[in-house]
Amino acid sequence: xxxxxLAPCYTETDMKPQDTDRQDSYRQEQESRFEExxxxxxxxxxxxxxTAPEEAALPRLRRFEYPGMSEEHRQYLAVFTSSSALAASxxxxxxxxxxxxLRVDYRSRLNDAQLQAALWxxxxxxxxxxxxxxxxxxxxxxxxxxxxxxxxPGEILLLTFTRKAASEMIGRASMLLDDAEAAGxxxxxxxxxxxxxxxKRYADIIGVDRNFTILDETDARDVIVLIRDELKLxxxxxxxxxxxxxxxxxxxxxxxxxxxxxxxxxxxxxxxSVYIPDLEVIQRLYLKYKQAHRYMDYDDLLEVLYEKxxxxxxxxxxxxxxxxxxxxxEYQDTNTVQGRLVEALAGxxxxxxxxxxxxxxxxxxxxxxSENILNFPRIFPASGIIRIEKNYRSTPEILAYANDVTxxxxxxYPKQLASVRPGGAKPEVHRCFSQQEEASWxxxxxxxxxxxxxxxxxxxxxxxSNHLSGHLQAELLKRRIPFIVYGGLKFVERRxxxxxxxxxxxxxxxxxxxxxxxxxxxxxxIGQVRSGMIIRTVAENGGVFSAQKFRGHPFFSAxxxxxxxxxxxxxxxxxxxxxxxxxxxxxxxVMRQHCEDYARxxxxxDVLASLAESSSSMEEFFSDLALDPPSAxxxxxxxxxxxxxxxxxxxxxxxxxxxxxxxYVFVISMLDGVFPDIRSLxxxxxxxxxxxxxxxxxxxARDGLYLSFPSYIQTHQYFALPSRFLSEQDREHFSFYIGRxxxxxxxx
DNA sequence: CCGAGGAACATTTTT
DNA sequence: TGTTCCTCGG
Numbered sequence: 076x077x078x079x080x081l082a083p084c085y086t087e088t089d090m091k092p093q094d095t096d097r098q099d100s101y102r103q104e105q106e107s108r109f110e111e112x113x114x115x116x117x118x119x120x121x122x123x124x125x126t127a128p129e130e131a132a133l134p135r136l137r138r139f140e141y142p143g144m145s146e147e148h149r150q151y152l153a154v155f156t157s158s159s160a161l162a163a164s165x166x167x168x169x170x171x172x173x174x175x176x177l178r179v180d181y182r183s184r185l186n187d188a189q190l191q192a193a194l195w196x197x198x199x200x201x202x203x204x205x206x207x208x209x210x211x212x213x214x215x216x217x218x219x220x221x222x223x224x225x226x227x228p229g230e231i232l233l234l235t236f237t238r239k240a241a242s243e244m245i246g247r248a249s250m251l252l253d254d255a256e257a258a259g260x261x262x263x264x265x266x267x268x269x270x271x272x273x274x275k276r277y278a279d280i281i282g283v284d285r286n287f288t289i290l291d292e293t294d295a296r297d298v299i300v301l302i303r304d305e306l307k308l309x310x311x312x313x314x315x316x317x318x319x320x321x322x323x324x325x326x327x328x329x330x331x332x333x334x335x336x337x338x339x340x341x342x343x344x345x346x347x348s349v350y351i352p353d354l355e356v357i358q359r360l361y362l363k364y365k366q367a368h369r370y371m372d373y374d375d376l377l378e379v380l381y382e383k384x385x386x387x388x389x390x391x392x393x394x395x396x397x398x399x400x401x402x403x404x405e406y407q408d409t410n411t412v413q414g415r416l417v418e419a420l421a422g423x424x425x426x427x428x429x430x431x432x433x434x435x436x437x438x439x440x441x442x443x444x445s446e447n448i449l450n451f452p453r454i455f456p457a458s459g460i461i462r463i464e465k466n467y468r469s470t471p472e473i474l475a476y477a478n479d480v481t482x483x484x485x486x487x488y489p490k491q492l493a494s495v496r497p498g499g500a501k502p503e504v505h506r507c508f509s510q511q512e513e514a515s516w517x518x519x520x521x522x523x524x525x526x527x528x529x530x531x532x533x534x535x536x537x538x539x540s541n542h543l544s545g546h547l548q549a550e551l552l553k554r555r556i557p558f559i560v561y562g563g564l565k566f567v568e569r570r571x572x573x574x575x576x577x578x579x580x581x582x583x584x585x586x587x588x589x590x591x592x593x594x595x596x597x598x599x600x601i602g603q604v605r606s607g608m609i610i611r612t613v614a615e616n617g618g619v620f621s622a623q624k625f626r627g628h629p630f631f632s633a634x635x636x637x638x639x640x641x642x643x644x645x646x647x648x649x650x651x652x653x654x655x656x657x658x659x660x661x662x663x664x665v666m667r668q669h670c671e672d673y674a675r676x677x678x679x680x681d682v683l684a685s686l687a688e689s690s691s692s693m694e695e696f697f698s699d700l701a702l703d704p705p706s707a708x709x710x711x712x713x714x715x716x717x718x719x720x721x722x723x724x725x726x727x728x729x730x731x732x733x734x735x736x737x738x739y740v741f742v743i744s745m746l747d748g749v750f751p752d753i754r755s756l757x758x759x760x761x762x763x764x765x766x767x768x769x770x771x772x773x774x775x776a777r778d779g780l781y782l783s784f785p786s787y788i789q790t791h792q793y794f795a796l797p798s799r800f801l802s803e804q805d806r807e808h809f810s811f812y813i814g815r816x817x818x819x820x821x822x823x
Numbered sequence: 824c825c826g827a828g829g830a831a832c833a834t835t836t837t838t
Numbered sequence: 839t840g841t842t843c844c845t846c847g848g
Contacts, residue, residue: 236837267838373838540834602825730835
């Protein structure tokens with residue numbers, strides 16, 4: 076008799092690709108596991124009901140230990156298991172007796188759990204809302220209710236992770252109340268946007284120079300490269316000097332995960348340990364650079380706000396008076412500073428509600444701490460916990476599958492999502508031969524769905540990482556199926572956009588060395604060395620750039636021209652658009668020289684100019700761009716004609732798909748080593764994060780979920796085996812097919 | 824010292 | 839597929 080579910084049984088040593096013997100045995104083991112899971116006749120025990128009703132009633136952590144568990148990991152888990160607060164769910168607060176007198180009929184719009192959350196009166200509240208349970212809707216109702224109850228809208232602070240999410244919620248709240256004016260005064264936005272506003276507004280009180288500029292990630296990378304090059308590092312121990320992106324990654328992880336550079340390198344980049352002292356120097360210089368040039372990066376905004384809230388009582392009072400009710404969305408993705416910030420903002424009044432789903436925490440690699448959500452009850456004693464588990468999105472079959480995924484998770488607030496929808500088809504698992512065949516199978520299936528009346532926009536294909544979509548894109552192009560790619564290279568990260576913005580940055584701050592480098596190197600005859608010389612001249616000149624200083628140099632006329640452009644950009648009497656169009660005129664010939672496909676990039680320059688329309692100053696334009704970057708969907712797709720409204724299939728990484736839903740979802744490349752990613756296999760907690768990511772992928776689907784994988788993949792041959800996530804599933808919960816749709820061989 | 828051309832190389836990324 | 843690093847010839 077087969078075990079009902081096959082437990083994962085890997086250790087780090089199984090996975091070392093160098094060791095061919097082990098590799099072979101790993102392969103064999105995987106193959107047999109695969110066969111047992113998918114190919115043998117259904118013979119397992121009947122699925123046992125996993126959650127007894129009484130077990131489901133209380134939020135409680137699963138305990139978890141395994142043989143050979145390290146002390147470190149044990150301690151890590153102890154954070155969760157000792158969270159005493161989890162046992163103490165506060166009793167429901169009183170629901171106002173006179174519900175009927177309220178303008179909005181909440182009872183008819185919300186289920187019991189949602190209603191309890193929206194009308195909560197018992198102080199701090201943690202809402203655990205699974206995927207598709209109407210979390211957004213509940214927050215909207217909460218905001219509407221607070222307003223009805225007499226809280227001035229301006230005192231409600233709604234913190235989210237994207238500006239879109241905030242404005243959407245405020246929009247829905249205003250529809251609900253039928254009072255756009257009142258709801259419009261709700262203060263909503265991202266953590267970063269909020270921090271920016273507060274710092275600018277109270278700059279004088281908190282003693283921060285108001286004239287700072289925001290350094291986005293790409294700019295920050297330029298600065299880091301600049302610093303690294305200035306150090307003139309030589310190859311050490313025949314290890315190449317790390318790339319800018321890698322250095323930025325290390326410094327970023329060090330910051331957001333609160334580790335030293337040394338710790339990060341030892342943990343994630345062992346081969347770079349010879350560079351530890353250099354990177355520590357770079358870290359210090361980067362800090363200095365920001366101070367010297369009045370730059371703040373994203374983390375600085377949050378940290379400054381937190382630090383000032385702690386240490387400046389006048390500021391704290393002002394902020395507390397202004398915002399009396401705090402609502403935080405996607406709490407599972409907050410990092411340490413954000414968690415503390417919520418605590419500091421709530422203050423003594425503790426009118427704080429956080430909403431999240433620990434099973435959907437997928438940004439741990441960036442410092443998001445799902446501990447925040449688990450620790451909330453400890454930070455705010457006597458807080459309430461409400462779970463919303465009724466799912467309005469997916470069919471029972473899809474949810475049964477998704478619940479299996481959460482069942483395989485080690486720690487979480489246990490939850491069983493229950494569907495309110497009628498039954499549909501079971502999720503399908505498809506094994507294809509190659510990536511090409513997988514792509515072609517998906518296209519077949521998509522065309523099928525189209526014939527059955529689905530719009531392309533109802534369908535999405537999601538994958539672990541960007542490059543996996545290549546084959547699919549090629550096939551879609553061949554068949555002329557229009558598609559949109561989410562989460563590719565962002566608009567502001569494109570080379571030509573960055574180039575244009577470098578001029579803008581210089582016009583705002585003539586001491587910005589990184590921007591100068593970028594701009595100067597466009598001029599023929601100027602490279603690393605001369606550009607450094609020019610920048611030094613500008614700095615010695617107190618930040619004044621004068622072409623006259625370079626009379627006699629071979630590039631004198633180029634300097635004159637450059638000076639003209641910059642003066643033009645600085646001229647406040649002209650409209651932003653005028654200035655940017657002048658810049659475009661200067662930049663076009665440069666771009667023609669450097670880019671093969673320069674014609675295709677021109678529209679982006681116009682987009683940039685038109686984005687400026689809504690800003691009142693160059694500085695504001697620049698901040699807005701950093702805090703609210705236009706989405707990647709500006710991309711020009713190689714389909715013949717494509718405008719934003721066209722009916723298109725969506726291709727997206729799972730990360731970018733979070734919070735979205737489609738009728739039909741294809742999860743492609745379900746291979747071990749791909750999804751889960753090979754780099755996560757050695758570490759328990761990152762493997763858990765991959766599993767949560769898989770959970771997010773599955774719960775995007777409303778009507779149909781299709782998982783597929785190729786058995787043969789050119790680049791990572793030895794991992795061309797089905798994802799372990801597939802074999803963790805109960806075989807009753809999916810159907811399995813081999814080969815093309817026309818000739819499916821159904822096994823289970 | 825500059826820049827062209829070839830080789831090497833790639834997670835995920837709300838701000 | 840695109841970007842960045844490295845080397846070598848002007």
